[in-house]
Amino acid sequence: MTHESELREKYSELLRGFLESRDERCLYDIENISKEFVRANIGPDYILEAHLNTLNEIISETPVDKAVQVYNNASEPIFNLMVAYATAYHDYIAMTEERYLREKRLADELNDANRNQEMFISIMSHDIRNPLSAVVGYSGLIQKRSKDNEKIKRFAEKIEKTAMEIDRMIESIRTYSRVKKGISEEDFDEIDLKTTLSEIFEFLDEKIQVHGTKIEKRYRTDGEYMVLGTEFLKNAYLNIIDNAIKYSPKNSMISITLDDAETDWKFGVADHGDGISNEMKEAVFERFTRNDKRGIKGSGIGLAITKHAIESHGGKVWIADNPGGGCIFYITVPKA
Amino acid sequence: MSNSEETIPIKDEYDIVAARSAGKTISSKCGFGLVDQTRISTAISELARNILVYAVTGTVYIREVDATGKHGIEVVAEDHGPGIVNLDLAMTDGHTTGGGLGAGLPGTKRLMDEFEIVTAVGEGTTVTVRKWV
Structure with missing residues (x-):
């Protein structure tokens, strides 16, 4: 029985009860049931219909001789219902x-806060990047002009590298703010994960060489892995693979897998x-949390960006233990 | 003809029904029509229910009253419960601490002609309402 017909039934019973006994208790219960009618979003016309039926x-x-009396007595319960209904409504x-x-x-407050945050980030990145380019430029000049003074050359190199690092951090904060704001629909395109991964390995080739990392690829099929x-x-895949290389010992092996997981493509990188x-x-997916690693550079928001990006694509990212250590x-991202 | 008066201790729902019943007898004697009798009953229900919900026990006094040139009914709901901390808020439409719909105080005020409330935190609450024929 629906809630509606249940309430209607209850009212009918109470009305009968009152007309038989003229008991005040019935009126009190009718008053209570009228609140139920309001809560259940049942209109007064429907109740009136139930009453008349x-x-x-x-x-x-x-x-026949008692019918008029019954009719008269029946106005009290319906008045009770309507007054209580109106009050509750x-x-x-x-x-x-x-x-x-x-x-x-x-x-409104949230919108204001978000707008302020975006404005702050764009002003900050602009205002810091300008002087930063001067730092990079002049440290380059110092390196060029310091001729034989190796020490000064090395110091200037350090300054330049650090400035570039700050620049990258600002870039990732900007990316984070953009990903958080949401990705617009026009940005989506069908992409093949296998092609994306090849591009990533090409891009990271130098790093892989320097680190001596060996990459093992195990893809379920030779076909395409299409996603939207x-x-x-x-960038999320790039970041995860880049991390795996960064946090692995030199000359160690990284295994990349691509699997079919029903509605999703499941990607794994084991280090x-x-x-x-x-x-x-x-x-580690929260902002500014880093698994303690001295000497490893990063802004601490890379994984936060990664997580937001993946979730904006209806996907998931998580970490498991590698049975072989690491x-x-x-x-996972839904198949296109 | 002397003015009627009833005192009803409130400790459970049956007492609310009794208070409504007494309210109806007296309001009928005062000369109120059926619609006004219903308004008064509903107001008594709300006041008595408030006693049960917030103070657990209390008393409802119902009496016929006369003022210059008018005749009517007075209902006093008295309890020694926790009192109302924020009276302004309690009298605001849409505010409820009891959870869910309940005509509450603003609803009661709307049903009657006069409404007075005296409350002290830790001492209790007395609500007096009147309606004139």
Whole structure:
């Protein structure tokens, strides 16, 4: 039985009860049920119909000489219902308005905060990058002009490298803010994950050589791995692979897998680094959290960007332990 | 004819029904029509229910009253419960601490002609409402 017909049935019973006994208790229960009608969003016309139908049934079972009396008595319960209904409805409207205003106020505040944050990031990145380019430029000049003074040359090189590092951090903060803002629909395109991975390995080739990393690829099929993706998604895969190389010992092996997982393509990268403890497995995806690694450069928001980017594509990213030591990063993205 | 008066202790739902019943008898005697009797019953229900919900027990006094040139009914709902901390808020439409819909105080005020409330935190609450024929 639906809630609607259940309430209707209940009211009919109470009406019958009242007409038989004239018990005040029935009126009190009718008053309570009227609040249920408001909560269930059942209109007064529907209730009136239920009232008249029940009343007609009762009248048809009543001797003619008593029918008028029954009819008169029946006005009291319906008055009770309507007054209580109206009072509860008035409350309901006031509550809804109050809630609407509160939610609107919160939404406005949130919009303001987001706008301020975006503005802050764009001003900050612009204002810091300008002087930074001067630092890079002049340290280049110092290196050129310092001729034989190797020490000064080395210092200037350090300054230049550090400035470039700051520049990269600003870039990733900007990317983070853009990914958070959301990716627009026009940015999506059908991409093949296998092609994307080849491009990534080409891009990282020098790093792989320097690090002596060996890459093992195990793809489930030779065919295509199509997904609906954007540049942000490609960067997410790049970031995860780049991390695996960065955090692995030199000359170690990294295994890349691409698997069919029903509606998704499942990508995995297994490294032989120090691994990530269980309590850090989710925390590393938060901003500015880094699995403690001295001497490794990074802004600490790379994985936060990665996670947001993957989730904006309806995907998931998580970490598991590598049975052979180290960890495995998995990414699933729905098939196109 | 002397003015009627009833005192109903409130400790459970049956007492609310009794208070409504007494309210109806007295309001009918005062000369209120059926619609106004219903308004008064509903107001009594709300006041008595508030006692149960917030103060657990209390008392409802119902009496016929006379003022210059008018005749009517007065309902006093008195409890020694926690009192109302933020009276302005409690009297605001749409505010509820009991959870869910309940006509509450603004609804009761709307049903009657006069409404007074005296409350002290830790001492209790007394609500007095009147309606004139």
